[in-house]
Amino acid sequence: MASIVPTAVDESTFESEVLNAEKPVLVDFWAPWCGPCRLVSPVVESFGDKHNDKMSVAKVNTDENQQLAMRYSIFSIPTLIVFQNGREAARLVGFMPQEVMEERLSQFLA
8 A cells, every 4th residue: 555645835835735735734843954853754644544534644844834833832742733714723742652632632523
């Protein structure tokens, strides 16, 4: 099975790809220099592969999209936010194993 690649979104595509999405979207706010971001990235990608039918996955580079980071009060990275119906529905900060991510986001996967 082919791996699902998270959608890279920026200021110009955030509304259409995330806020107006039909299903929930898990957004990974990250930066290339961030060690924990590099650790969480494969976990997020694996989560996206497993749950692609129920939730989309997107990534926002906070270095390149500082306005988005400020708009959503991203004070530390990685920060994962689930957007549902155009609103923030859940927020996870820092690295976590996939099992923990599954548990914390299970309400969006039912």
